[in-house]
Amino acid sequence: MSTESSILGNVSLSSDRLRTIALYVGLYGTAGLFLIPYWYMFATSLMTRELVYSEVPHLIPWDLTLYWYDYLLTSSLVVQWTGNTIILAGITTLVVILVDAMIAYSLTRLDWPGRRVIFGVIVASFMVPGIINLVPVYIIVSELGLVNSIWGVVLPSAANPLGVFMLVQFFKDLPEELEEAARLDGFSRLRIFTHIVLPLMRSALAALGLFIFIWTWNSFVWPLLILQSESMYTLPIGLVTLQENMGVTEPGVIMTSAVIASVPLLIVFLVMQKQLVRAVEMQGTTK
Amino acid sequence: MSKTNTTASVTFENVRKVYSDDFVAIDGFDATIEDGEFITVVGPSGSGKSTLLRMVAGLEEITGGDVRIGSESIKGVEPQDRGIAMVFQNYALYPHMTVRKNMSYGLRLTTALSEEEIDQRVRETAEMMGIEDQLDDKPANLSGGQQQRVATGRAIVRDPKIFLMDEPLSNLDAKLKVHMRTELQRLQEDLGTTTIYVTHDQHEALTMSDRIIVLNEGELQQFAPPEEVYNTPANRFVADFIGSPAMNFFDVELHGTTLVSDGFEYEIPSSIVDTITTVDTTSDLELGIRPEDITYDASGDNTITAVVEVVEVAGSDNFIHLDIEGSECRVRVSGGLKPTVGEEVQIAFDPADIHLFNAAGENLLAGLSDTAVPEVPTESEEAA
């Protein structure tokens, strides 16, 4: 080792610094680009009509108004739609979690013939593009008299293969001894499920629940088909009805409705990001 | 299991366990555990220890044979009705319940006791275990030793006729393990409950139990008090498995009264020769001798020449690895002794300490040693 190597050391240090600078520029630059659509959305929703219709796009709403919000909140059922969406997403989430958790428990913890095959089929059903089924499911749902009923929306999405898949991974990690201890304590299967498995899997269930909640909140085509009365609409459908005015588009209305549709979820996202990240990670580790 | 049946002996009758993949985990197991005994089951990993225990608990089906508690078969009896309680390796405490709930849950579900009675029993047990201050904590907030105590307490509170413990101490660190070992031992002596204790740690087995069951590949190797297992192993497997560092083994042939191996010759008394010559062949024997039974740097007749290979310093003792013409031999010497590697040395051992095994691994001197070591069984409570 000599002066030579210490020069080398210096060089590598400064190239390190360069690399760090490039890293920061790259990451924060990309982050900035990512934020532009949001900014545009919020800014436009606060602009006056003149600004919205002006010839050049404005990024800074120097003339602020709450006109569009006022318009949407007073002349539409936005509040009710929000409530509907919460109820629908909430019920769907609960049903999915219950149904998926039950079968996941049965697949991981109970020994019965055919469970391997059933698990294989569930995994495979993951691949079915939902759109194939749109018409036949509609026919079946209307045969069952569930059109225009909340259950017509909830039930077709209640059997969620992804959820089963995620929960199976998690249930596998639950120590078998706990269940055995419970059996020695005289627990029935049902009691083990409700008193041991469900409480212990709380965080996994919460992660899955959040995922399902967001997914239901955002679903569009199916609720549109099933929910036929305006007072039952969910937020995404309702907002689309708003901007359809014989082909006329109002950017102010569009952006404001986009804000209204996304803000609740963005807030949920900020608050529960950890669980959501977990839910996504769960999927990544499933293969 | 009716309450009138108070004898908590456990009888295994030709018990067999085959897993669904046709794997035979336990085969032809016969044993009788007396009421109040502390029995340890040892054996290498996969030898079927847990399987045995879990069959008694009712967590695995019994494929063949029968297990009886007292005089009644346990077949068809629900786990919670067998009068047993189990302590698991990782405690299996319900993580979302307080210590109090952990301990009371089984009582609440399986007995008709009132809330107050349950509460009182839990409190008494917690006091006995020294965890009364932790009753309202969740298991995650307890130390390893406390968790262990809760797990044991949860078993005790149910006032079982039989304790089953599957490596209950293996998750503790060395110091705590020693401590809990003595604690469990005292407890069992106080309660007098029949206990079957699974471990793969021969140390625990030797220290704690009235009698030891040695299992290998699903078959019973020996069922005897600790000293007997140590001094008079039933076969080569037990001899090798029990004792640390392990016994030294040498392939030998018997020529007259001389054991001849590749590297040495060793004279044995004719009393031993008489015992051996009843067997088929005397050319395919194995000589076993424990490291602590070898005298290092001996002189006189019947000594063996060896070369020092490695010196292991272990503080209180040193272990010398010797090379006897290609066979390795470990000797325990006192901590002060530290020979140079390559040095040549004479070793010797008392014929009373040797073990001899035939090709099938049977201990040819088992009967002999039994008489030679009359103090076995000592203080075990077999007659209780």
Added chain:
Amino acid sequence: MSKTNTTASVTFENVRKVYSDDFVAIDGFDATIEDGEFITVVGPSGSGKSTLLRMVAGLEEITGGDVRIGSESIKGVEPQDRGIAMVFQNYALYPHMTVRKNMSYGLRLTTALSEEEIDQRVRETAEMMGIEDQLDDKPANLSGGQQQRVATGRAIVRDPKIFLMDEPLSNLDAKLKVHMRTELQRLQEDLGTTTIYVTHDQHEALTMSDRIIVLNEGELQQFAPPEEVYNTPANRFVADFIGSPAMNFFDVELHGTTLVSDGFEYEIPSSIVDTITTVDTTSDLELGIRPEDITYDASGDNTITAVVEVVEVAGSDNFIHLDIEGSECRVRVSGGLKPTVGEEVQIAFDPADIHLFNAAGENLLAGLSDTAVPEVPTESEEAA
């Protein structure tokens, strides 16, 4: 590091490591490791052992002081240019590469050797380690011992001046650990490469090393050959940490030539008293005595009365836990001895075996013992 610098001594000069969270992991560490020495670093978890090693390897920056290999500072030298090779606790084998690729990867990246030369070196090393048949396997398909050999082989193949090993054996089971221990030891003797070996297992430290570095909370406690560490611990920490079962300690005061504790009195020779009385206070001392230095069932003067509490049977030896008026004391006795619990007994020990510590934990008899045990240092290769 230029290739001409062939001396592989390692010098630590007032080395200091502060982690980004202002946590001082190593403080004022000074030591010199000679070329070819086998040095073990022991200490409890979190004491800074890995940190020390990783600074030498170049995986952590050195916050203060300097480390020199031979005569040149390693600061600013890239890890791969320091002439070191490291074996990690969990081996850190590349899971997606074959054994061959694992071993050749470093050579390919850092040397100008041709493919054939690399291949030959890998093959030679693999033969030396006995893994030539596994060269085309992936690490996941190897047993623990084989993985360990690959990890070591990967270090050896690079022909480093210094081996760094961070708990290389801690993932192996007990038997394999003993086996690999002697294997590594032999290997190091053959290659003569300076080795720094981190472990928290005092057994390994005592067995393997020329000298031992004992660390606690980032500070050097003692740097000496194994016997010295065992027989003449620099302080109470070392005394307690090294030796299993641990040394017994008693709080005592010196009255004249008598050590007075709550439960007993013990006479010591005046030569020892002279040494001690040079210290400030003689009322706040601790007496240490190892379990194997105690004579059980002694008679005569200067004996101590105790009650048997627990008997631990361990095969070759038994450990008796005694109660001396509230203080616990462990004694090692031979395997045959099995007293009844509750029995009263007399014990004794040789004043030459005692250790005395002041309130700061310093060993007051360190100098004395040094002369009393003249054979230290013995066969360590310090002068190489």
Added chain:
Amino acid sequence: TGFVGGSSDGIEYWTLFSGGDGEVMKSMVNEINDDYDFQINRQRVPWDEHYRRLYTSMVGGNPPDIAVMHSRMMNEYQDNLVSVTDEIGTEPYLTDVAQGGMVDGEQLAVPIDTHPLGLYYNKEIFEEAGLDPEKPPNTPDRFHEAAAAIIENTDYYAFDFPEGEYHAETMWMLLHGRGGKVLTDDYEPAFDTPDGRAVVQEMHDWVHEREWAPVDPTAGWEAWNRGELGMKIEGTWHVTIVREAGFEFGMTKPFVMPGADNPVTIGDSHTLIIPQSEERDRKRLENAIETIRLLSQQFNDRWGRNAGHLPASKAALKSDSLRTSNTWEQTLGVFHDMVNNDQFIRPPATPNVEEYTEAIYQPLDDMRAGNISPDEMIKTAVNGVEQAFNRR
């Protein structure tokens, strides 16, 4: 109401009206609900989704009791509609318009309006360009002059016309004025003719040759709303929107195609239909028919006055309330004039209406965006229309 209740009482009535005409329909329905002894549940379905939903509801066997339908859409549904020939008949309505609901002599749909295209213009810009704001550009020549003057004398665009579906209708309108057709009676494309080429060329030139209209329709729409665009082809409904834009406007006949001997406007009409359903009882059906009668007759003048569409009911058209209204003066008078003078056509009900319309307007939009030439446009559209009918 809301989620938990659902809604099965009363007449289910699906409309696709939103915005201005949505409000009008709402108030009409509310009034009926207040004054009559049955209830109507009016459901507003998004414009895009209306027919998909209607069709799927019929597939699923739970259609509404009444739905709005454009008469050109009838073809797909005609086998599944309830005939009201006896209960309502064609008599009360403009003959031409009422014919849209007739299939094989059965009245399957009752019209409430017709909504042709007109040419709206910004009077303020006319003034600025030196044109007479009270002399609307109602012939091709006048239109041409006005556009040229606006380009010449102001900074504004001269003209704009719709994109999408109405882009195709605009072409149809211009083509028909020259005696052409979009489809033959056998549903073959009929616009690859000199007349067709002339129309397409003209539409192309508005944007790319004379630069009267901006390339991007959205830009045109926004400019119009800012008051920076001179003339715009839009439908009847536009009156409620342009009133909000805040400039003086007028409307005239959209006769902008040179060489059109019989200029026309085009307009479909909104009709009311009753899908067949097994679930519906007699009483309910009667109420549904009554509702249709009310909306298409009693309330029809209000529909014209407030929503801007030309009422289908003869009585409503003659009523004073309509004739004296602002809307009549601003737009409906002109539309009525065209209908009365045979300057009006309806797009016929054929199969695959939406598909072949899309096959035409997609290349038209593309041409306007400057991506393809008129010839390419025609070729693409001919292929597309053929494909739309040939697939099955």
Added chain:
Amino acid sequence: MAQSTQQTDADGSGLDRSKSMTREWIAGATFSLPYILIAGTFLFGPLVLALYMSLHDWNALAPAQSQFIGFENYQILLSDPDFWNALWNTFYFVFLTVPPIIIGSLLLALGVNRDVKGKWLLRTIFFSPYVLTVAVVGLLWTELFNASGLIPYHLGGGNWLTSPELAMPGIAVATIWWQLAFNFIILLAARQNVPDRLYEAAKLDGASTGQMMRHITIPQMRNPLVFVVIVTFVNSFQVFGQPFIMTDGGPTFSTTTIVLYLYETAFTGREFGYAAAVGYVLFMILIAISATNYYFLAGDDQ
């Protein structure tokens, strides 16, 4: 306790065994029943019905009058230029989105994994589009691409969505912005799961940053990468909402993707049987694509 009756069948080991096994079977079946019923009714039943429909000239309003025509729908499909156009557009979209989404999310994940300040903020920003509904994404970007919108204003090109050259890239950009999040999170987690010690070993072996990337990071992240690649392919092949909202397939069908085409033939053209056939062809393509990906990316493992 009350087991005296059961005590008697000491020889009934077979009986005992089957009894407790049966009990477990019943429990297993009971717990799975809700899912099986629901999936059977709303997933597998319809799938069979769709297949049945695809073999018919389906009359939706009067199913009884549907005619069995065998594979005719599939034959028509193969000679339908609109189908091929849609297929081609879909492949084009896949080509435009899959590589940027995968490479972009990988780069961002690796970048954020570095010891950068504001890691949490960056992760939040990159992940946030994940919660948006496709309607919002579509409308938002439609505004941005609009002739007077932000993007043409700064980058030129007029209204991207009405230009045949730029419409699909425009949709792709919106999709990338929206879909990157999912992969980003998975790859970030995957990167964090690569043990540090491997990098330490590689550092001692003298590997440069690039070499570590190639020899450690990528091979170690292979399974998540395979997952992400397959999922991205499958999603991109099924793209629907973005063109539906942003361009409605235009200009001149240049953004009509296969699912959009299916949707239009089903609900605009009302050719349900034909649409079902399109659906099944898409299904086959998805399976083939996933299998190919799996074979090439994960195939040589073991």
